[in-house]
Structures are given as structure tokens and as C-alpha cells.
Amino acid sequence: MDAVLQAMAERVGAAAQRGQPLRLHGGGTKDFYGNGLAGDPFDTRAYAGIVSHESSELVVTARGGTPLAELEHALAETSQMLPFEPPHFGAGATLGGCVAAGLSGPRRASAGALRDFVLGARLLDGRGRVLSFGGQVMKNVAGYDVSRLLAGSLGTLGVILEVSLKVLPRPATEATLRLEATQREALEWMNRWAGRPLPVSATSFAQGELCVRLSGAPAAVRAARQALGGAELPRAAEFWTSLREHTHPAFATDRPLWRLSVPSTTPPLGLAGAQLIEWGGALRWLASDAESGTIREVARRAGGHATLFRARDKTCGAFAPLSVASARLHRELKAAFDPAGIFNRGRLYPDL
Amino acid sequence: MGEAVPVEHIDAGRRRAVAEALRAHLPARAVLYEEEDTRPYECDGLTAYRRLPMVVALPEDEEQVRHVLRTCSSMGVPVVPRGAGTGLSGGALPLADGVLLSMAKFMRVLRIDPQARIAVVQPGVRNASISDLSAPFGLYYAPDPSSQIACSIGGNVAENSGGVHCLKYGLTVHNVLRVRGYTMEGEPVEFGSEALDAPGYDLLALTVGSEGMLALITEVTVKLLPVPPLARVVMASFDDVEKAGAAVAAVIAEGIVPAGLEMMDRQATGAAEEFVRAGYDVGAAAILLCESDGTPEEVEEEIACIKEVLARAGATHMRVSRDEGERLRFWSGRKAAFPAVGRLSPDYYCMDGTIPRRRLGEVLRFISGMEVKYGLRCPNVFHAGDGNLHPLILFDANNAAELQRTEQFAAEVLEKCIEVGGTITGEHGVGVEKIDQMCVQFRPEELETFHAVKRAFDPRGLLNPGKAVPTLVRCAEFGRMRVHSAAPRFPDLPRF
Numbered sequence: 001m002d003a004v005l006q007a008m009a010e011r012v013g014a015a016a017q018r019g020q021p022l023r024l025h026g027g028g029t030k031d032f033y034g035n036g037l038a039g040d041p042f043d044t045r046a047y048a049g050i051v052s053h054e055s056s057e058l059v060v061t062a063r064g065g066t067p068l069a070e071l072e073h074a075l076a077e078t079s080q081m082l083p084f085e086p087p088h089f090g091a092g093a094t095l096g097g098c099v100a101a102g103l104s105g106p107r108r109a110s111a112g113a114l115r116d117f118v119l120g121a122r123l124l125d126g127r128g129r130v131l132s133f134g135g136q137v138m139k140n141v142a143g144y145d146v147s148r149l150l151a152g153s154l155g156t157l158g159v160i161l162e163v164s165l166k167v168l169p170r171p172a173t174e175a176t177l178r179l180e181a182t183q184r185e186a187l188e189w190m191n192r193w194a195g196r197p198l199p200v201s202a203t204s205f206a207q208g209e210l211c212v213r214l215s216g217a218p219a220a221v222r223a224a225r226q227a228l229g230g231a232e233l234p235r236a237a238e239f240w241t242s243l244r245e246h247t248h249p250a251f252a253t254d255r256p257l258w259r260l261s262v263p264s265t266t267p268p269l270g271l272a273g274a275q276l277i278e279w280g281g282a283l284r285w286l287a288s289d290a291e292s293g294t295i296r297e298v299a300r301r302a303g304g305h306a307t308l309f310r311a312r313d314k315t316c317g318a319f320a321p322l323s324v325a326s327a328r329l330h331r332e333l334k335a336a337f338d339p340a341g342i343f344n345r346g347r348l349y350p351d352l
Numbered sequence: 353m354g355e356a357v358p359v360e361h362i363d364a365g366r367r368r369a370v371a372e373a374l375r376a377h378l379p380a381r382a383v384l385y386e387e388e389d390t391r392p393y394e395c396d397g398l399t400a401y402r403r404l405p406m407v408v409a410l411p412e413d414e415e416q417v418r419h420v421l422r423t424c425s426s427m428g429v430p431v432v433p434r435g436a437g438t439g440l441s442g443g444a445l446p447l448a449d450g451v452l453l454s455m456a457k458f459m460r461v462l463r464i465d466p467q468a469r470i471a472v473v474q475p476g477v478r479n480a481s482i483s484d485l486s487a488p489f490g491l492y493y494a495p496d497p498s499s500q501i502a503c504s505i506g507g508n509v510a511e512n513s514g515g516v517h518c519l520k521y522g523l524t525v526h527n528v529l530r531v532r533g534y535t536m537e538g539e540p541v542e543f544g545s546e547a548l549d550a551p552g553y554d555l556l557a558l559t560v561g562s563e564g565m566l567a568l569i570t571e572v573t574v575k576l577l578p579v580p581p582l583a584r585v586v587m588a589s590f591d592d593v594e595k596a597g598a599a600v601a602a603v604i605a606e607g608i609v610p611a612g613l614e615m616m617d618r619q620a621t622g623a624a625e626e627f628v629r630a631g632y633d634v635g636a637a638a639i640l641l642c643e644s645d646g647t648p649e650e651v652e653e654e655i656a657c658i659k660e661v662l663a664r665a666g667a668t669h670m671r672v673s674r675d676e677g678e679r680l681r682f683w684s685g686r687k688a689a690f691p692a693v694g695r696l697s698p699d700y701y702c703m704d705g706t707i708p709r710r711r712l713g714e715v716l717r718f719i720s721g722m723e724v725k726y727g728l729r730c731p732n733v734f735h736a737g738d739g740n741l742h743p744l745i746l747f748d749a750n751n752a753a754e755l756q757r758t759e760q761f762a763a764e765v766l767e768k769c770i771e772v773g774g775t776i777t778g779e780h781g782v783g784v785e786k787i788d789q790m791c792v793q794f795r796p797e798e799l800e801t802f803h804a805v806k807r808a809f810d811p812r813g814l815l816n817p818g819k820a821v822p823t824l825v826r827c828a829e830f831g832r833m834r835v836h837s838a839a840p841r842f843p844d845l846p847r848f
Contacts, residue, residue, distance in 0.1 A: 332807070
């Protein structure tokens with residue numbers, strides 16, 4: 001019996017009885033994300049370690065407290081990677097926090113999101129019970145897909161104890177091209193490329209500069225370079241890391257930072273402020289003092305949504321409001337996993 | 353499988369009342385209750401289970417769907433959704449006191465947007481027709497279950513269907529962006545979006561694969577991918593099934609993610625060859641089909657690499673498809689494997705377990721042992737790349753003893769899948785067929801959580817009740833709950 005897990009479960013059970021809110025945290029690298037933090041700190045890092053990594057299975061299983069850097073390092077040793085390129089936002093990021101935040105990096109548009117790679121999870125629910133969902137195999141349709149539901153749940157459904165993820169081999173070759181373009185051209189090109197069999201693994205556009213990363217077999221990357229033109233970007237790995245980690249100068253702003261997730265073909269948004277585009281046009285970062293209602297309405301009309309990602313004042317709510325029906329489902333699901341409402345109260349929505 | 357379904361009494365008065373209430377807003381042709389009209393709906397692709405529905409409703413638009421749900425909700429009548437009826441786990445088995453809601457009339461493709469690479473379709477649209485209609489734009493819909501010429505996208509969403517290209521291109525859950533529909537109470541809902549994510553919990557992921565138990569889907573937005581310019585397949589023979597299994601692991605370990613990686617054993621190969629003349633090596637103990645797709649340069653590099661790995665793994669013979677015609681011919685045997693095997697015996701029972709690839713040899717040995725133990729033949733076809741097994745037990749349903757042996761054989765294999773760290777169903781769903789094995793795979797508190805998830809969407813339990821998740825009472829009667837004999841699933845876990 002694992003004493004750490006036992007202690008965690010007992011603490012949750014006791015907190016549930018008293019109705020004492022808990023604030024789940026790992027390295028605290030994503031404390032800025034979502035709405036305000038409430039409750040007694042509950043450190044998840046004691047339950048850590050890689051449980052199994054069978055490289056020929058393309059699956060890794062690790063405990064929630066495992067440092068994300070440690071996990072990525074172990075995968076790199078066998079030339080594998082987390083295909084969704086999760087942002088760390090700091091040295092102490094953990095796997096549990098990564099899954100709870102549900103954020104994906106530059107490769108998302110081509111490889112898929114974090115949720116696409118979740119195969120299974122173990123959860124400490126609001127009654128202090130250890131529950132296991134999904135598994136360690138690629139295909140599994142037994143029971144509702146609760147493990148994917150945890151991706152992006154911001155810890156509101158329970159403590160993510162262990163996660164199994166599908167991993168992929170690292171591409172043999174990568175090259176990044178830089179092209180000059182207007183925003184309209186960049187959006188058109190990115191969408192056109194995505195409809196062709198090209199090994200595009202990431203795109204970005206800011207200030208007249210379109211960057212496209214090609215990943216894959218050497219012959220395919222070579223052929224695509226010729227087809228797309230442009231100049232090769234030096235130190236490309238650092239560039240993509242700086243986008244992923246928001247250390248790129250475009251993110252150095254005092255203005256509120258918005259994350260607009262919209263259909264990739266959405267025309268230029270016409271909102272005041274500086275923009276950086278990723279994911280083939282589907283992700284638009286906007287540093288802007290524009291009114292929150294205006295920004296949310298523009299995103300909604302485009303068929304997407306706007307998240308207030310980083311800001312001193314989040315009184316308008318970090319996340320776009322839900323429909324009445326969806327909000328009711330959220331409350332019911334929250335109650336199913338955490339009936340006493342102790343986990344990360346208000347972090348996702350005020351009534352969760 | 354399972355117990356033969358008893359003939360259940362349909363309450364004629366109730367039937368009349370429900371049919372009349374439905375006809376208030378549906379045309380008469382859309383509400384069926386005479387036995388000759390309802391008989392075609394008595395089963396889905398799992399024909400061992402049959403039951404006449406009380407009433408069949410065939411709504412023609414969303415308003416009518418909403419009316420059916422609201423009417424049934426207010427009258428307390430359970431509703432069983434049905435797509436094309438090709439499901440293999442009895443997920444669309446009707447209820448004698450319920451309405452079978454067929455989405456067969458929802459056949460329209462609403463929009464194909466080649467620039468955004470999406471298609472918006474109604475749930476009754478056939479899987480293959482999405483790719484057919486997208487082909488002029490150089491696009492296709494990736495998940496390709498073997499039944500793709502018949503199965504509907506709505507059913508694919510309900511079951512999270514896979515196919516032979518899952519390892520590289522994912523399952524339904526990876527290729528659906530958004531669904532729209534209604535809760536059992538008739539409330540409109542929309543999960544996911546045409547953007548790459550949506551705020552809040554990932555209710556789309558929860559709905560996909562929920563076997564029609566959380567919401568009734570009326571519209572689906574799917575992702576389209578560019579058609580690879582070239583695909584070639586390597587067909588490799590092995591003189592030993594375990595060597596073929598090891599070869600599968602070796603391909604993956606080499607850093608190759610093939611577009612498809614399938615395995616068939618000698619019995620399955622022989623049946624398929626007899627049926628479609630695919631050019632299989634019937635002398636081999638097992639054959640592998642390993643496909644590479646992409647640009648001509650990529651495919652050339654990858655095929656060379658695959659051949660080298662397979663040769664090292666002990667392939668006795670290899671052929672690479674020379675053209676598209678030959679590639680399709682190599683696949684034709686695999687795609688026709690079920691009907692081919694069906695010709696060997698009056699009946700066959702198809703299993704759907706998934707296991708970690710490295711345990712393939714062990715599980716194959718186990719299945720061979722079961723063939724001897726129960727005196728039944730069991731050809732095997734596998735989606736080897738993702739560890740998904742489809743052993744096909746051959747039996748005669750008219751022989752009661754054989755039927756019973758088949759059930760025991762299947763139960764032992766599914767439980768072996770769980771024991772080695774796998775699952776009882778990779779892509780066919782639990783339905784009514786594998787509901788007892790759910791008691792083995794999950795503990796009571798996990799099953800309770802599934803029921804709580806269901807209640808969040810459908811508080812009165814009227815949408816496809818009795819499928820996919822067993823009640824704890826049923827598990828107790830089954831007597832297998834949490835019984836993993838000497839090998840509990842997580843031996844180091846505290847039990848509270």
C-alpha cells in the first residue's frame with residue numbers, strides 16, 4: 001500500500017466531511033490560468049514517478065506529481081515525445097497540472113491536442129476514492145471516456161493521480177521556413193497548406209512574418225521546403241519553445257492577454273491590440289485593452305471562444321460563459337465527482 | 353451472445369397511447385407499431401439478441417426528434433437510438449416498453465468546406481460517403497471501420513468507431529470536432545466547436561463512445577484530411593504467429609507509425625483467400641499487412657525501412673503492392689475477413705479485446721489453448737498496430753451446448769485481455785453483449801461514477817437504459833465483481 005496515496009485520500013476524505021475547500025497544485029506554474037485560487041493548498045508532488053514506459057507500445061504512464069521535464073527527458077532518451085508539445089510555464093510544471101490545464105503547444109493543429117493523447121487516468125475523487133478509467137491501450141471503448149474529461153478540468157473533478165499517454169517517435173528531421181506575408185495572406189496560406197499532404201507541424205504569424213515548421217522524413221521535408229519557398233529560420237527550436245512558453249517578445253505585454261480559439265479560416269478579427277497567430281489560424285493571441293464583451297462577441301460570432309489568459313483583473317471571468325444547458329451539465333458532473341465541492345472551487349467557473 | 357432473449361410482452365394499450373402521442377407531431381409514416389413494420393428493427397449487427405420494440409419512430413427533422421424525446425420523457429418511455437444498425441454489441445437492441453428512434457432519415461450532407469477541411473453532416477450519413485463527397489477536394493474522412501459502406505456517422509460517434517488506420521489517424525473521437533443534439537428531456541445541446549477547442553469540460557469526448565446514452569445526436573462536424581498522394585502495403589509471411597507478433601513490436605520500436613498494421617492467422621488467411629482471392633500466402637502461419645502512406649519520397653523511405661525490420665524479425669516472404677489495384681486487392685482479404693470466416697461455419701462470434709502489443713504472443717497461445725479446451729475453432733484477425741484483437745469463434749447456434757461453450761470461451765478471452773492490462777472492447781462497444789465483463793474490468797465505485805455521469809445528462813435514465821454500464825446488482829448476480837482471483841488489477845492500491 002502506498003502511504004503517500006493513503007495520506008492524500010485521507011486528507012481529501014476529511015476535507016469533504018468538513019466542506020473545507022482544497023486548492024490543488026503542483027509546481028504552481030499555471031496559477032495564473034483560470035479564475036482565482038481558493039482553499040487550503042494541497043500539494044500533489046509527493047505522488048510522483050514514471051510508472052512504465054514501453055517504447056514499442058508508444059505509451060507512457062506516470063504519476064501526476066512527476067515533473068513534466070523529467071517525463072519529457074525520459075521520452076527523449078528513446079527518441080519519443082509528447083506530440084502535443086505542452087507548455088510548462090515554469091521549471092516546476094508537473095504532469096498532473098499539465099493534464100488539468102489541458103493546454104497544447106505549437107504542434108496541436110497537426111498532431112492533436114493533449115486530450116487526444118490521454119489513454120487512461122487514475123483519479124482521487126471528492127469522496128477520497130481512487131478511481132481508474134481508460135487504460136494503457138490505444139483503443140478502449142469500455143465505459144464513458146472519463147480520462148479525457150479530466151483534460152482541461154483544472155482540477156475541479158479531483159486529484160489526477162496517474163495518467164497514461166500515447167506518445168510518438170520524434171520526427172527524423174525538422175526545418176522552419178520564414179516568409180513575409182500580410183495577415184490575410186498568412187491565414188490563406190496556412191489553411192491551404194493544411195489541406196495538402198505537406199509535413200507541416202507548426203505555424204505562426206506576427207508582424208508580417210509567417211513561420212512554418214516542417215517535420216518528418218528527410219525526403220518529405222526537403223520536398224516541402226522546395227514547394228513552400230521562403231528562407232530557413234535559424235535557431236528554430238528556440239523560436240518554437242519561446243512561443244510555447246510565452247517567452248517570445250510578443251508576449252511581453254502589460255495589457256491583458258487573450259486567447260481566442262476560432263475556426264482556422266476566420267478572417268482577421270479587426271480587434272485593437274497586438275496579435276500572434278498559431279495553429280494554422282485557429283489560435284489567436286491578442287494583447288488588448290479592448291472591452292471583454294467586445295472580444296468575446298467577436299470570438300463567438302466567428303464560431304469560437306475567448307479566454308482571458310493572463311490579466312491582473314479577471315472579474316469578467318477567465319472563460320467564455322456556457323449555454324444554460326451546458327452550465328447545468330457542468331454542475332451535475334462536478335457534483336458527481338466532487339459532491340462536497342471542495343476541489344479548486346471557482347477556478348473554472350464561479351459555480352463549480 | 354448471453355441468454356436467449358425471452359419473448360416479452362408488449363402492452364397494447366400503452367403502445368397505442370405512445371404511438372398516438374408521437375403522431376401528434378410526426379407524419380403517420382414515421383411512427384410504426386405493427387409487428388410486420390417493427391420486425392426489421394428487432395436487432396442490430398449482433399443478431400444473437402433480438403427484441404421487438406414497442407414503437408419505432410423515424411423522425412424526419414430536428415423538431416420531430418425533439419418532439420419524440422419530449423413526449424417519451426413526459427410519458428416515462430425509454431428511447432433507444434439507432435443509426436444504420438450495423439453495431440456489433442447490441443447497443444441498438446430495442447426495449448419491449450420503449451421507442452426505437454431511428455435516425456435513418458437524417459441523410460443530408462449539410463456542408464463541406466474544403467478550405468476549413470470540415471464536413472457538417474446529419475447522423476444518418478454513411479461513413480464512406482463523407483470520403484466520397486470530399487474526394488474532389490483532395491480530402492477524406494480518416495476513420496474507416498470495416499462496415500464503412502453501411503455504417504452511419506451517428507453510430508460511429510456513439511461507438512467511437514475505429515478501423516484499420518487508427519494508429520496513425522486516430523479514432524472517431526480524434527476526428528469529430530463538434531456534435532449537436534438533444535438531451536433526453538429535449539433540451540438542445542452542442543459539444544465541441546469548429547474551433548480546435550471549447551470552453552469548460554470536454555463534453556464532446558464524453559459523448560463520443562457513450563453508446564447513445566448521454567444525448568441524441570442530430571448533427572456532426574467532422575475533420576477532413578488531405579488524401580495521401582501514395583499508399584503502398586507490404587505483405588509479409590511468417591512461419592510462426594509469435595514471430596509475427598514480435599515483428600509488429602519491432603516495427604513500432606523502430607520509430608515507424610504505419611498507416612495500417614494488420615495481422616491474420618492461418619485460419620483467417622485461408623478463409624479470406626478462398627473468398628476473395630487476395631493473393632495471400634495460405635501456407636504462412638500468419639501474415640502481416642503493413643501500409644505506408646504519404647508523398648512518394650516518404651513512402652519509398654518508409655517501405656524500405658519496414659522491409660528491413662520485417663526481414664530481421666523473420667519474415668519468410670514479402671511482397672510490396674506495385675500499384676493501387678494490387679494494394680486494394682491485398683486489403684480486400686482483410687476487409688472481407690469476417691464474412692469470409694462466416695462461410696466456414698453456421699455462426700461466428702466476434703470478439704473485440706485490446707491488449708498491450710507486447711503481450712500478443714501470450715494471448716495468442718492462450719486462445720489456441722481455448723480452442724482445444726472448448727473444441728471450437730477460432731481464426732484471428734487483429735488490428736495489430738493498436739493491439740486490437742478480433743478472434744472469431746466458430747460455432748453452430750442451433751447446438752445449445754456449442755453456444756454455451758462459445759460464451760465461456762469468449763468470456764475467458766475477454767478476461768485474459770483485462771488480466772494482461774487491456775480492455776474488453778477496443779471499438780465495438782459494450783452494448784448488451786459485454787455488459788457482464790464490465791463488472792470484471794471496473795470496480796463498483798467506478799461503475800457508480802459512470803452511472804452518476806449518465807444521471808448528469810439523463811436524470812431519469814430513459815435514454816438507451818440498460819446498455820454499456822451494468823448495475824451493481826447485476827454484477828453481484830454475475831458474481832464476478834472485482835474478482836480478479838489471485839491477480840488484483842492494482843495490487844499496490846489501498847482499498848478503502
